[in-house]
Amino acid sequence: MSQTLDSCPESPDLVLDCLGRPCPVPVIELARAARGLAPGTVVEVRSDDPASLVDLPAFCRMRGHDYLGHVPREVGHALSVRLR
């Protein structure tokens, strides 16, 4: 289940702008970015695809990353992930 945050838990090390891009692009972009990043890195994904709110947490569960939650933005949401 996804959780809503009042504010982002910490400032991200990297922001991925996936606005306007449908599923499965946001998850693909996150997985691609994760390959070159150290464990503990916090990535923020900006997405206006409703599927991202379900699929990013599910991706984190499948790959062992920490899903930190999401906050609504003017357009879409900012979803935060701490890489394992």
Next chain:
Amino acid sequence: MSVLLDAGAGRPMSPASREAWDAAQQDGWADPTRRYTAGRRARRLLDGALEALAAGLGARPDELTVAPTGCAALRWAVQGARAARPAADPTVVTSAVEHSCLLRATGDHVRAVAVDLVGRVDLPAYETALTPLPVLATLIAASHEVGTRQPVDAVAGLCTELGVPLLVDAGASLGHDPVPTCWSLLAADAASWGGPPVGLLAVRTGTRWRPPLPTPDPLDLPSLVAAAVGLQDALGRRADEAARQHALVARLRAGAAQVPDVEVVGDPEDRLPHVLTFSCLFVDGEVLAGELDRAGFAVGSGSACSADPDHEPGRPSHVLAAMGVLTQGNVRLSLHPGVTEADVEAFLAVLPDAVARARAAGGASDL
């Protein structure tokens, strides 16, 4: 010839239903309200069909209402419960994984109870949701998308204690699973057992419910006869066919789980015998459904990008979302008696390549 693995969305009538439909066309063309010989023959056919359908649902003939579709049966159940108690709170308590027809019927006056990762409703949460008392409680007998069975009898116990009528949606399960027995209203769809798409709603005597029409519309006799004969035929074969399909789905679940980054969802054991859903990371569900179609298999999808009428365009399946499982690259399978072990093995043989091609199409081969 393509192998149909999407029987829940529609399939050819079963041989028993088709034969009955043909025969009823020849013998039952007359208006059953007419007193001449052909009319009386149609009347007998109609009464026999309604009796058989009611018996198949575990109801009396006078408890049965025929609806144009399974979707309409769900809508009439909700509307009739509200119409019978116009002064009551119109809230309906339900689960988050009901059929979209039911959720559309309840509208905004609804308390939807959350489900766990396999899609089963949380019983204590359901009990909590029953206060303040709703006008109606509903629960799908087993999920039409992921197959997970719901604790219908336990919820029926809660509802009986509180005097809340319970609508059980057996639209996906009748003909496949044992017929639910604890309910105030029971909705079914003859298409689920290989009949024509006719909706049925059984309402227990004493339930506060108002029929949708003051005078029922004339009924389509051949469709009802086909539905009734098909139900008797399906119930007669049910135990053997359910065991066969349960084993085929177990094989499909194990085979799909072998494909890298695939999540097979729903309860692995306590489920409908014929339904299976899995999702593939980094895959567009509609692209994958197209790859499988080209390989000779017709499947459904609950991904946001699919054109499935069961969810809003651009949104993923509300069932998968409520469970919190992956929705991208989603493949939904529902079997029928015509699906063989060889079909299942052939599907599993093409699946890894189909997923790989769909991943390559999105530039995600290397993840």
